[in-house]
Amino acid sequence: RRRSLKKLPPGSLGIPIIGHSLNLLWAMRANTAEKWITERAKRYGPVSKLSLFGKPTVFIYGLAANKFVFTSDGTKLSNQQTESVKMILGDRCLLELSGEDHKRVRNALASFLKPDCLKNYIGKMEEEIRIHLEMHWQGKMKVTVLPLMKKLTFNIICSLLFGLERGARRDVFVKYFQQMLGGMWSIPINLPFTRFNRSLKASAKVQKLSKELICEKRNELKKGASSHQDLITCLLSIRGDDTKGLVSEDEIIHNVMLIMAAGHDTSAVLITLIVRLLANDATVYEAVLREQEEIKNSKPSGELLNWEDLAKMKYSWRVAMEILRTIPPIFGGFRKTLEDIEYEGYLIPKGWQIFWVTSMTHMDGNIFPEPCTFDPTRFEDPAAIPPYSYIPFGGGARICPGYEFAKIETLITIHYLVTQFTWKLCCSDNCFRRDPLPVPTQNLPIQIVSKKKQENRS
Numbered sequence: 254r255r256r257s258l259k260k261l262p263p264g265s266l267g268i269p270i271i272g273h274s275l276n277l278l279w280a281m282r283a284n285t286a287e288k289w290i291t292e293r294a295k296r297y298g299p300v301s302k303l304s305l306f307g308k309p310t311v312f313i314y315g316l317a318a319n320k321f322v323f324t325s326d327g328t329k330l331s332n333q334q335t336e337s338v339k340m341i342l343g344d345r346c347l348l349e350l351s352g353e354d355h356k357r358v359r360n361a362l363a364s365f366l367k368p369d370c371l372k373n374y375i376g377k378m379e380e381e382i383r384i385h386l387e388m389h390w391q392g393k394m395k396v397t398v399l400p401l402m403k404k405l406t407f408n409i410i411c412s413l414l415f416g417l418e419r420g421a422r423r424d425v426f427v428k429y430f431q432q433m434l435g436g437m438w439s440i441p442i443n444l445p446f447t448r449f450n451r452s453l454k455a456s457a458k459v460q461k462l463s464k465e466l467i468c469e470k471r472n473e474l475k476k477g478a479s480s481h482q483d484l485i486t487c488l489l490s491i492r493g494d495d496t497k498g499l500v501s502e503d504e505i506i507h508n509v510m511l512i513m514a515a516g517h518d519t520s521a522v523l524i525t526l527i528v529r530l531l532a533n534d535a536t537v538y539e540a541v542l543r544e545q546e547e548i549k550n551s552k553p554s555g556e557l558l559n560w561e562d563l564a565k566m567k568y569s570w571r572v573a574m575e576i577l578r579t580i581p582p583i584f585g586g587f588r589k590t591l592e593d594i595e596y597e598g599y600l601i602p603k604g605w606q607i608f609w610v611t612s613m614t615h616m617d618g619n620i621f622p623e624p625c626t627f628d629p630t631r632f633e634d635p636a637a638i639p640p641y642s643y644i645p646f647g648g649g650a651r652i653c654p655g656y657e658f659a660k661i662e663t664l665i666t667i668h669y670l671v672t673q674f675t676w677k678l679c680c681s682d683n684c685f686r687r688d689p690l691p692v693p694t695q696n697l698p699i700q701i702v703s704k705k706k707q708e709n710r711s
């Protein structure tokens with residue numbers, strides 16, 4: 254009955270199956286996705302229909318839209334990934350779970366990712382970062398930042414979350430894993446030689462390796478190993494009321510894959526964009542350097558950073574926040590309607606997708622005055638930023654559980670980079686494309702000079 258009373262939002266659903274997906278993917282690669290979306294909004298207003306990744310979709314934006322998406326989760330809306338993401342990561346990962354299942358698995362993951370627990374792993378993270386800089390930056394004159402940062406953040410995840418130490422096995426994991434990620438946002442046509450097909454094959458290999466890893470951890474636990482070694486041992490040890498494992502093996506494997514996918518590229522992009530900004534903006538660079546040098550000089554030489562040191566990196570984190578506002582690594586996401594929904598006077602039918610995007614509120618001058626100006630001080634007063642307007646980590650029940658993890662690894666990496674090196678950009682065009690995460694021109698090659706070398710010379 255409601256369907257006959259209300260009208261569908263304006264816009265067209267485009268060509269069957271392909272719809273607007275190619276337009277959006279092309280726009281992302283050409284770095285015109287924000288423009289594409291803004292033009293759409295100008296043409297159709299705050300609610301419009303289109304077709305993305307094989308599904309009828311409604312695009313909504315603005316504060317009210319963000320609030321609607323992030324607070325209706327689980328009742329009116331459920332999470333909706335593209336078919337490719339579901340087939341590659343598996344159907345028991347957090348993105349696919351809803352209601353009580355989502356809560357149960359998410360709580361288990363969050364018990365490891367909360368600050369109280371992460372505090373104990375700062376040293377391990379720092380060790381990975383120091384070794385990485387020693388191996389891949391010291392003694393070099395030129396490095397390419399993005400692939401190196403991906404290597405680093407992947408290694409941090411392997412070490413902290415999976416207890417997978419450096420070596421040949423990790424390298425195989427990385428190889429398949431990169432192939433797997435390659436087709437996540439592609440159109441799910443499973444024919445030989447498509448990106449999607451390669452990605453599915455790699456996903457099967459990653460699942461097999463993860464299974465073996467879990468089997469080993471289980472045996473270690475049986476022999477009395479601590480349950481606090483890493484995320485996997487922690488998940489294997491959580492017991493439900495019936496003393497059975499609270500999280501199933503499939504859930505562990507699919508979430509291991511999700512965390513690798515969600516947690517390494519995103520942070521690598523953030524750190525890379527900070528490196529680029531620090532080379533371009535002398536004022537911000539001086540302020541970050543001052544903050545980090547002060548922390549370094551307040552400690553005996555060689556002593557590791559601790560939780561209190563990280564708490565002092567306030568300006569550096571605001572710089573990261575401003576990067577996340579201006580170039581959010583996650584462009585947006587999808588939800589699925591569980592019932593017919595009336596929104597802003599339009600009908601969004603049951604089973605349709607809802608598409609939300611980060612950039613529309615991040616670049617809204619009413620929320621962030623002079624939105625194109627890079628100004629970390631806008632985050633000095635958190636109360637000045639209305640809820641659901643700053644959403645680089647999403648919001649509500651599905652807000653990114655890796656926020657603190659990303660913050661800690663970013664701050665420690667920046668600490669070591671600015672206190673150990675100076676750098677200049679090799680390409681100063683300041684462009685990037687989305688794949689779907691932002692990729693700066695040529696992956697950001699830079700010329701570096703080690704401060705240790707400078708000190709030795711003088």
Ligand code: HEM
Pocket residue numbers: 347348359511512515516517519520523582583585586587644645646647648650651652653654655656658659
């Ligand atoms: C700068 C770094 C990061 C950014 C910008 C980011 C962004 C996001 C966003 C926007 C979402 C919500 C998507 C939605 O609502 O549809 C999300 C979810 C998620 N993120 Fe992150 N993330 C980052 C780092 C991490 C890290 C380091 C981890 C893990 C260690 C992680 C794990 C996850 C997981 C598991 C989810 C799914 C949560 C759920 O569905 O309940 N992320 N992230």
